[in-house]
Amino acid sequence: MNSALLHVAVPFVLCVALANTGLFDGVEVDLSYSHYAERRVEDLPCFLAMPCNCLVNLLYILMGLYWLLWHRGVGETVQSRYAREVFAFMALLYAPVQWTRLAVLRRAPAVLDQWFTLPIFAWVPVWIGLIERGPSKWRAASHAAAPELLSVLSYGLALVHVLGFDLVLGVHVALALYSGVRVQRALGDGRTRRYLLLALLSCAGFVVLKLLDHWLAQHRLFQRFTGHFWSKVCDVLQFHYSFCFLTALGQRKTLAQRE
Template sequence: MRSALRHVSVPFVLCVALASTRLFDDVQLDLSYAHYAETPVDWLPCLLAMPCNCLVNAAYIGLGLHWLRKPRRAEETERGQYMREVFAIMAVFYAPVQWARLAALRRAPAVLDQWFTLPIFAWVPVWIGFARRGEARWRASEAAALELLSLCSYGLALAHRRGFDAALGCHVAFAVYQGVRAQRDLGDGRTRMYLLLAVLSCAGFVVLKLLDHWLARYWLFQRLTGHFWSKVCDVLQFHFSFCFLTTLTRRARRKTASQRE
């Protein structure tokens, strides 16, 4: 766990430091409560100004800790455990960033909220690459290069007002593509179900966020808004991705062992 924590926390601290400079002053960001359909509650402290959209971030921490504290199964290698721990720590670290964006309405946490989304999605192809190649052929340097490329891709947000959307769309498409390929080559009915649920949760995450204000016309979405439910879908997306990736890794390991015999 120390290795996973170090490999997530060092880039995290560097990104926080960069986001606190004027480097991203030209990035188009929404820095007001008007961006969200949930009505702020004036008498609550800033950490709970929009109680539903704020408190839902605790679900990321709970999910991350759940997968982080899972005991290692007999079929899970140390490196497989590392894959799981990195993804879980990413979920735990992402929660306070989103919470700070809502509480502070400042540029730095808003930049980080967007920025950290990219390497999280990029970890899915990294993990799939590990499952497909196995312990012997997987290279940590290639994983580090992909994560670095993912972090650098946020520079598109400086080049165009829709640059972040383009970068995120590419990350999502690549993760889904790699998941479908891995399912075709290594999966079974169980992993197919997990992959489908992860993709549906991802679609819900995107669509509900985009329709936040439109859905608020209906009483059902006036307190528990589209943005709130999009975060619920995001947590589910995380969870089903964990289920898919851990199960796929075990299947790939068993397949490799049977081929050696």
């Protein structure tokens, strides 16, 4: 667990430090409550200014703690445990970044909210690479650290073009989806197929509900629990079912090798 925490904490701290310089002053980010359909409650403190969109971040923490502390996979190897713990720490650290963005509406947490999305999606192909290669042929430095570093650096495209982040994020999402479908066809069964479909549906809900946040707010059903709120619920489910899919695939591969 210590090595997984170190893997996540070191780049996290470096990104926080860089985001608080003037390096990303040219990045297009939203810094007002008008960006969200949920109405601000003036009588509440800033960390609960939009109660639903703020408190939904607790779901990331609960989900991350479950996969970090309480889930124990059957036949889990040292490397598989490392991959699971890294992913769980990513969820745990992503929650306060999103919450801070809503609380203070400053550029640094808004940049970090975008930036950290990239290595999270990039970890899916990394974990799949571990499953496909097997523990004996998988090396953390070349097969995990290098792709994650490239993912972190790719956020620099946001400095070049106003749509740079959207382009890079689209590539990350597409690569994660392609990797998941490919490994399912090669190693999956009915259970992993179900997890993959649920993860894909959650990903679609995350994207669509977020984009339609203001349009959905025209309807009473989405005026308190807004599209943005439900998109975050979908994001947590996307995380969770990705865990389910990847751990189940890893167990299936390990058991097959033992037979």
